[in-house]
Amino acid sequence: MVNDVHVAPPAPPRWYESLFIAVGAPFTAVGRELRGDVALAFAALGAIFRGAAGRRAVVQQAYAVGNRSLFFITATLGFLGLISVYQVATQIQQILPDFSMLGAAFIQLMIREFAPTITGLMIATRVGSGIAAEIGSMVVTEQVDALRMCNADPVEYLVAPRVLGSVVMVPMLSIYAVLVATLAGMALGHAVFDIPTQTFLSLRLVKGPDIVLGLVKAVSYGFWIPIVAAHAGLSATGGSAGVGWATTRAVVATSFAVVLLDFVISGASYVIFSV
């Protein structure tokens, strides 16, 4: 029992070895992660198209993603609206006090960029970590194995409803986010900088492509957040530490996925459609 233990500490890796490991590890890790995510995405799509996600489970998940994030989105996006208008208006004031374009530019930027992306980040944080925590604790308490022994496919049973719920709710929340941020910004603009509400509420700069771009972003965040989070949860191993690490990994991976998707979609839309 005792004879299988070392007598001396194992030799630590040489410094150049650790350097290579440190530089290389993130790449292999990201590669492995991506492969797992894509495989899970296909499995979930398969389950969805087979109609395997129960209607009740989907509604439940949509409620968990959407309704239960309302307060959080209101608070964060509300503050974002306040901050942005306050900062930009202060800047403009120093140059020349012409606020006529402020509201229009603000609303356009909200629709195409900030509302979907910040909402996506917030949902990644709240819902992504929640999904990883739930599924991760089911893995380490062997509930996922028990599902499999009862012939219930974990992807059908756990992942597909969450994906459907989130794909529907994230765009809704993004639309809601535009409203909240705009109202907050408008109220602040009116109270502090005397910007008339009619001037602020201008849709002059909003074109069709802006709306499409915002929605495309929201839908793809809605799809990928639960996939990436569920993948982190399903890869949890060993005890309470495992759930913690899975949840942590989900927060990082989902937030990162949102930033990456934002970059890819914005870049692609500029290159292809020049908007």
Next chain:
Amino acid sequence: MIEFIDIHKRFGEKRVLEGVSITVEAGRVLYLIGTSGAGKSVLVKHLVGLLRPDSGRIVLDGQDITGLSEAAFYAVRRKCAMVFQHSTLFDSMTVLDNVALPYRKHARMKRAEANERALEKLALVGMREAAWRLPAEIGAGLQKRVAIARALTLDPQFVIFDEPTTGLDPLAAKHVDDLIRSLRNDTGVTAIVVSHDIRSIFTVADRIAMIYQGGIRLDGTPDDFRRSDDPVVRQFITGRPDGPMVI
């Protein structure tokens, strides 16, 4: 000497201890037995200030420690160590660092000296060879021995063992039993062992107390327990599935 006097403790609606009094004399090993959830661990955690009683008093070596503040309890904890059910080794540190930590924090020893003292303690439990491993790399039985070594670093007068053999295979359990026995014989510590491992109870205990439904059902020597004709006690020690016991 350890004295629990009329301890009451409840968690929300659930009354766990309803007037428990036990005395452990110096240099003795008391086994605390009872069904799962009877409140054995709850009782011993009062001794190191991890839980506070709703009423009753705890006297350790003549000193009433019931109402001590968290800060004042740190002095008590130096002479009263606890070995937890799941070993609770710090998983980011090697076995050696785990055992050396109390030396470095309390005696302000240099690393080399602390390590040397820690190795002595590890040798005591037969784990010197595993000093540079991480807790996750050794089995549950060996982890338990390291946890015992760590609890002994400050040379405590009193040691509490919370289910030391639960989840261990018979061989590892026997090692732990031997350790507890030699600890009493060689260093004269006073120990309370929470356990429902019948084999350890009857091979190691000087005295046994059984907690049942919030109170002490029987408190006596192993022979008292063997001879007892209380049906609840009999059912517990023979482990029969049917009987008067409410579980």
Next chain:
Amino acid sequence: MSAAAAPGAHDGAVLRAEGLGKRFAGGWVLEGVDLALHPGEIVGLVGQGGHGKSVLLKCLAGLLAPDAGRVVAFGEDLATLSSVRLAKVREAYGYVFQNYALFDFMTVADNVAFPLRQRGDADERAVKALVRERLAEVGLAAAVGLYPRELSGGMKKRVGLVRATVTDPDVILYDDPSAGLDPVTSSKIFELIARMQERRAGSAAIVVSHDIDRMRAICARYVMLERGRVVFEGGEEDVAGAPRAVSDFFDLDGAGVLA
């Protein structure tokens, strides 16, 4: 069960491991394990903690894919089965998990009914009646509407036991069914295991446990694992002739502490 092929096609064993190996990051956890489970027998799987018992059980259930060798259940190699076929084979299994593994978002009754409902062909009224009956049998009639978090450890163990056996499976795998329980509750659990076995003549089981004293009452044959290899296989009477490490483990002379 429908999944069981005709006896004789696989020399009578319902479940068989052949040269089974499983490797994790740290090295081989199982190496060259051969094991056969015949109808009507209960095999005790013993060994030190962390020496591969739970991993073996998961491989046998197809929850983990082996890295070497194969698992043959009812004459079919698990690795070659399609997911539909594997699901069919799994219907013949019951698995009692070490940490209960009850679904914490379902009531006790729904937990037990889950494997029945998953088969799809059951009539809801019959399912409810059967669930009630089986839960009453283990003294949990009052717990049907409760959630797992409201139960004690012993109660959760019993619910897990009922869920695994409610479909009357051909093979039941018990992963440390009495871990951490007091002597009285442990005895109750082992008594239930024996009763489950009587209900369906010909069903087989593997019990992983450290509780040698209680296993004696139900196991005719033991398999001992050490560092992922089988070091002993046989009945209690063979222990005396086995190597010291094995006989120590069974500790034949230690049973008399109460005398």
Next chain:
Amino acid sequence: MIRALDATFGAVGRGYLALARTVGGIVVLFGRILRAMVPPRFDRDETWRNLYDVGVKSFPIVVVTALFVGAIMVIQSAFYVKRTGATGLLGYGVGFSVFAEIGPILIGLMFSGRVGANTTAQLGTMVVTEQVDALRTLAIDPIRYLVVPRFVTMLLMMTLLMVLGDAFAVLGAAGTADAMLGVDWRVLVQGLLEAHFLDEFFMGVVKASCFGVSISVISCFYGLNVRGGAVGVGRAVNASVVANAAAIFVLDFVIGTLYTVM
């Protein structure tokens, strides 16, 4: 009707009470951390390990986030710049929006996701596996031994990472401006220099240090208050990142307002 009102107001009231309890607990923890820092005796091993963990592990994600933030800002303004030809605006935009606003918020969110969540998971695991109780029985104060090193580390690292992030954001912006608009990097830097970028830079760094404080206190609070096993750890991490995100937005607003007022 009255019952319905009662239920609604009851729920709202309970929500506020819970919020008040949490905020109160966080403030109390902050006080205990400050008290434990006098006299400043840190556990050297624990502090080093944390500095390494936090610094090294969050380095890649901060760098990548900063690069993308710079790039996305340029993409967003590319349309106007191309139409108006006002290439000078690029540097101005990067200085203002990246250094002072979006940069700190996104880097703070990423840092809270990487380091804050990790801290909650670590401490939470130590609580449910009774390692924190074990520390207490070894007569070692968990606040002094576990929390103070993490507090110091996060404050320091968040500030440093913000400075680093700014540099990489400029790099990302310059690269994108060159690739998409054919604007030379010197034009961008020129615009940046003309736009009082130091003000924005300092504002961003001040925000980042405050986020470092809030992230460390909030994540330690949720970690130390975990209840209920593995499930509890996951829930605590979830709650911790949500609270951190909310705190970042609120703090950002408060600091931004104070900064302009002063």
